[in-house]
Amino acid sequence: MFQGSFVALVTPMREDGSVDDESLKALVGWHVEQGTDGIVAMGTTGESATLDEKEHCKAIEQIIDYTAGRVPVIAGTGANSTTEAVRLTRCAEQAGADACLLVTPYYNKPTQEGLYLHFKAVAEAVDIPQMLYNVxxxxxxxxxPETVGRLSGIANIIGIKEATGLLDRVSQLRELCGDEFDIFSGDDATSREFVLAGGQGTISVTANIAPAEVHQMIAAALDGDTGRAEMIDKAIQPLHTNLFLEANPIPVKWALHEMGRIPTGIRLPLTWFADEYRDTLRQAMIQASVLQN
Structure with a gap:
């Protein structure tokens, strides 16, 4: 159903923590211009954990509106409460999202049977296509993978974002879930190899600041052009590492601010990027040609 480079979009915020609608609209337009194949709204990188349900739904609506059908929008609607995940998923469906991305319930450590029943319940409650998210x-x-295989038999569960970084998961999932199931990387450092191994694409943090490069790298990998994919990936590889010097999305929001694209807002308990790491990330950005020396 989906393919290519999807950006796990940040949520621009002002100093007081309020969402900066103007910067959000500009970011969406920039991604479309740069060739990003799709946008994931309100995922981890979008600070979904610090927005309440009303803000969460409004941000999804705005991103869908700003995208105006130019690229697909997948809405992050996962929660560690099944009833909350149903509410958020229904909200995204009503807003016109193309699909939803649901993270495994965090903190409460469900069993594999609990995971199966959780995702089954959401899929049965809301008809929209749904992607699982394992991180x-x-x-x-x-x-x-065996649990994912069971879930792939539910008609509107159409794929997974697999963020373990384990490349053998691609073949395992493909065998268990079939050729029609979308398998996306959620790990920038291994996304090129993931797609070359048979994945459909990536949901990327790096694409926030290097959208054209990630798009081109994934497109080359999908075409089986190993050499071109490797060449592009080599230039942006330091970003894959240094964008995680502190917890995501702390570094990537600072990087976008350095590029003049968003203000300095971030919500507690997240804090602004520490001074001690800035030169390292800045050099990676210069090497990737997303920032001038």
Whole structure:
């Protein structure tokens, strides 16, 4: 259903923490111009954990409005409460999202059966196409390929964002879920190899500041052009590492501010990027040609 480079979009905020609608609209327009294949609204990078439900739904509506059908929008609607995930997913469906992305419930550490029943319940409650999101490094919960295979049999569960960085998951998931199931990387450092191994694309943090480069790299990988994909990836590889010097989205919001694209707002408990890491990230941005020396 989906393919290519999807940006896990930041949510621009003013100093007081309010959402900066003007910067958000400009970011969406820039991504469309730069060739980004799709936008993920209100994921981890969008600070979904610090927005309340009303703000969450409004941001999704705004991004869909600003995109104006030019690229697909996948709305992040996951929660560690099944009832909350249903409410957010229904909100995204009503706003006109193309699909929803639902993270595994965090903190409460459900069993594999609990994960199956959670996602099954949301899929049965809301008809919109839904992508699973497995990121155990943040949720303390790893949804195993066998569980994903069971869930792939539900008609409106159409794919997964797999952020373990384990490349053998691609072949495991493909065998269990079939050729029609979308398998996306959620790990920038391994996304090129992930797509070359059979994935459909990436949902990327790096694409926030290097949208054209990530798009071109993923397009080359999808075409099987290993050499071109590797050449592009090599130039932006330091970004994949240094955009995680502190918890995402702290570094990427600072990087976008350095590029003049967003103000300095971020919500507690997240804090502004520490001085000690800035030169390292700035040099990576210069190397990737997204910032002038």
């Amino acid at each position: 155990p490094g943040r949720t303390a919960c790893d949804m195993l």
